[in-house]
Amino acid sequence: MMVYLVPASAGSGIPETKAFLNGIRIPDIQSLSTLTAKVFGTIFAVAAGLPVGKYGPMIHIGSIVAACTSRRARLIRPVDRLLEAARVFSNHSERRDLVVAGAAAGVTAAFAAPIGGLLLAWEEGSSYWSLKVTWRVFFCATGTLLFTYLLAGSRMGPAGASLVDPSYMQSYAGSFSTGIRVANEDLLLFVGMGVLGGILGAAFNALHWHMSRLRHSYVCTWPRRLMEVLGVTVVVSTVGFLASFLSESWACRPVPPAEPSLYEDAAYVVPYLDKLLPLTCAPGHYNEVASLYLNDGVSALRLLFHLPRLNLSDDKPMFSLYALALFAGPYFLFLVLAFGVSVPSGFFVPQLLLGAALGRMAGQVVVVFGHPTYLGQVRVFAIMGSAAFVGGITRMVPSMTVIMLEATGNLFFLLPFALVLLSAHWVGDLFTPSIYDMIIEIKGYPFLRPDPPKWALAQLRARDLMTPQVVSLRPIETVKRVQEVLCTTGHNMFPLLYPSSHPTRSGALFGTIMRETLVVLLQAANFSSTASVNNDPDNPELASPVLDFAQLLESAARLSSRVIAQPVIPLTPEDESKWMDLRPYSNPSVYFVTEDSSVTKVYRLFRGLGLRHLLVLNIERDVCGVIARHDLMPNSMESKLRKIKSCKNASKAHWTLPKGIQGRKEKAAGDFVKEKERGKAPMETGGRGA
Incomplete structure (x- = not known):
């Protein structure tokens, strides 16, 4: 069952949990089938006499329970208070914090160590930490310890009172005498x-x-x-x-x-x-x-x-x-x-x-x-x-x-x-x-370490890391174009750009939309009624019906990783000629950097926010590229740096200085030459030029 049916359940699952909290999506690693296979497979592996234990998988099991709780919460039908809870779980950062708490709960259940679970989640788990996360994780770990004692370590005391069995509190190591001492030498x-x-x-x-x-x-x-x-x-x-x-x-x-x-x-x-x-x-x-x-x-x-x-x-x-x-x-x-x-x-x-x-x-x-x-x-x-x-x-x-x-x-x-x-x-x-x-x-996961390589800090900029070929959509797009983009690319995010026919903002960034949202809209046939619509993004009228937020969350929660990666949605030629209004589902608060941004800034955004992609804008604020996680891997940065250095006409100053500073230095050098030709150049001093 483990080898053939659910290969994602193999191993302890700690590296996969650590990769997820770093911002990496791994297919089927947090599904219910993986949870079931993990529980029964661990029992059978320990019973078979292999030199294995159950404590490592408990961490993975805790994170799966948290992830499944987050997904199932989005299936709640629209009741005011419950819908508000579903909105919280729909946020990726909130779901990530929930998985951190789940991993700490697994440590607590395994070792009866709530403080150790909190520290392990901080040390090996989350790339971003705050006081709010600390309180949440500690509350979850304490609750796990309480329920573990009540369910697995209780016994009936005098007069029917339920007491915590002290032997259960010994964990795997057993209790130790306080008379054991350690000498200084x-x-x-x-x-x-x-x-x-x-x-x-x-x-x-x-x-x-x-x-x-x-x-x-x-x-x-x-x-x-x-x-x-x-x-x-x-x-x-x-x-x-x-x-x-x-x-x-x-x-x-x-x-x-x-x-x-x-x-x-x-x-x-x-x-x-x-x-x-x-x-x-x-x-x-x-x-x-x-x-x-x-x-x-x-x-x-x-x-x-x-x-x-x-x-x-x-x-x-x-x-x-x-x-x-x-x-x-x-x-x-x-x-x-x-x-x-x-x-x-x-x-x-x-x-x-x-x-x-x-x-x-x-x-x-x-x-x-x-x-x-x-x-x-x-x-x-x-x-x-x-x-x-x-x-x-x-x-x-x-x-x-x-x-x-x-x-x-x-x-x-x-x-x-x-x-x-x-x-x-x-x-x-x-x-x-x-x-x-x-x-x-x-396993080749694009995991980001706490800090980027030092040799890349002064020699690379965002323009050197980005992929210039950006696959984009319009805020109001044809159904045929949306299906074509989903079937021919594996990108998880698509920028929405103003159409070239727009009088003032041609090619400007409108927002972004996620891949799973496009799949849900195609499955729901959320199209315009006719093939003739006004595709101006500034048009206040909607070109297609709007899917209810609760229904959108519910449908997205039911999507499997395979369906999101390879959607198969049969469409008629009439449907392909219709339009989809993507504006209600877009994210206008987009994380982006300019092409002169440093590697440190890009790296911290990816690691601290768990990003999988980051848009790069030029000086005119148009999208000129996108940076993915694999672009920040040391081998990828090294190959790009080697390519830059191999350019015949590239000098060191050209690829070490931001574009704006480089332009100002070139302009200052030109002005100095002109003044010198006129005999008005200032006298050189022992200090460095600007």
């Missing part, structure tokens, strides 16, 4: 772990890049994608079981006594002893490797986080270096293989699990070298190892710090988490981009 060790986490995270991202190229070349049809999923599932299950079974000779250990009085923080240790799996070991014993491989991800993670270093039954480590190495090595390769297969899945918990195993290995090594601090605190290394590995892959610092802090519930971890994640971020960025940015680049 240990912070340097955590920074070193962050450096190693950044290196391993960069290695993981680089391997994923090469795996994605191989998948693009060899796993390009749905039968091959299906076989890849089956193959990865068989390999992971077989290797995990064989490693657990073949290690029985040395991995069977006695289960520690479940006596609370033997542990300093028994409430945080004893509940997890039941997760130790015996496999084929004798009664009262557990298999170290099987307890890591054959447990679900959350249970294995809690074992590494909470069990003490030493087993009280034999005074040996609960998990030996051999068991941890036998788990961590193959599991790293499993993550590389599974990350990118065509199943709805997240990898946050598997990354935490691998990082915890590596961190616990580091703690064991520190103890071997005689560091006295960690005789009972090896689990702190497991926690920091998780943060280091996740930070090295995702490069999220503020949000991941708060998410980990809220998950562990121990305020003393704040500084160690921050140091680990910062060092992992800095080291990882030296080698590769973050995993989400890499996926966006692999």
Whole structure:
């Protein structure tokens, strides 16, 4: 179902959500079918034993719910108050803020971390942020946490009272004792772990890049994608079981006594002893490797986080270096293989699990070298190892710090988490981009980074970036022309220009109209009654009937991405000769720049407002070009700059200075030459000319 019917549901969906909030429209990524496939596909993928989790898809699910809510709100029939709500949702910026809140709600439902959800939405999601968005997102995250506790974490208390179950508030990491402390000299060790986490995270991202190229070349049809999923599932299950079974000779250990009085923080240790799996070991014993491989991800993670270093039954480590190495090595390769297969899945918990195993290995090594601090605190290394590995892959610092802090519930971890994640971020960025940015680049989404390339700021202007061939319509246009434009172009916006016959404003900009609006008008046959109309834009009389606003919203909400891209609307020759009055549906408040505008201004407009296109006007205020998102990609700007430099007659001043300044300099130089010929030129000084 995931591979063949709904390919858009594959993966975690976080890069696609991030791309949408950046202003990119991706077909079917926020449809109801994708939501259904995402929910059931994640359940089946986790149950199949793949090294995947459900937390990443929760972010995508939250954004889909928000997007579907926005679209369905536009289907409301015209009741005064409800119609006003529908008008709010019809605004693209409002819908984008709603999707940001939905993504934060998904984080909150997954991690029980409302502040972390707010910060993740700010750090990885929205390109534009304001105080209003902050309040909306926080309100949504808080409401999500409340309803999650009430629905999934409640139990019946005395006298029938419904109480919140404290065990649910432990999230994936479980609760931690507040008695765990971190010494000052240990912070340097955590920074070193962050450096190693950044290196391993960069290695993981680089391997994923090469795996994605191989998948693009060899796993390009749905039968091959299906076989890849089956193959990865068989390999992971077989290797995990064989490693657990073949290690029985040395991995069977006695289960520690479940006596609370033997542990300093028994409430945080004893509940997890039941997760130790015996496999084929004798009664009262557990298999170290099987307890890591054959447990679900959350249970294995809690074992590494909470069990003490030493087993009280034999005074040996609960998990030996051999068991941890036998788990961590193959599991790293499993993550590389599974990350990118065509199943709805997240990898946050598997990354935490691998990082915890590596961190616990580091703690064991520190103890071997005689560091006295960690005789009972090896689990702190497991926690920091998780943060280091996740930070090295995702490069999220503020949000991941708060998410980990809220998950562990121990305020003393704040500084160690921050140091680990910062060092992992800095080291990882030296080698590769973050995993989400890499996926966006692999899939070719025109994603705009926070700032444009510095080399393009002083060397390019809007005229250098724009496409001069603009497909336009008239405010009152023939049906045949509208259908021809929709069928022959893929543009999402069309400028409306005054006709050439207009006495005073020939070719001037009237406004813009969206593609989906034109499709709705064609489907509704919103044409003039005759083929003879007055097509003067200044004519106060309407040339065709006006579609009701609520009906327009309802019809636009029902359009699929495929219909908008390739509309099939049969028209008779009589219909083609009729006219459509586009003035009531046009947007007169158009965002535009002049051809001398800087790259910085263009870039900020696109990123801050989530634009997909921007009109360029010349000095006469006529439309001379249009800039799309792909025109702002670094490779596109580099090729245009190279083309400008290769012009034989172009000097550096010609393509670095705005047209107006260049003209004034040329005029000043001409006046200086004339004055000099007359013997009236001013004496040169040591300063620069104007």
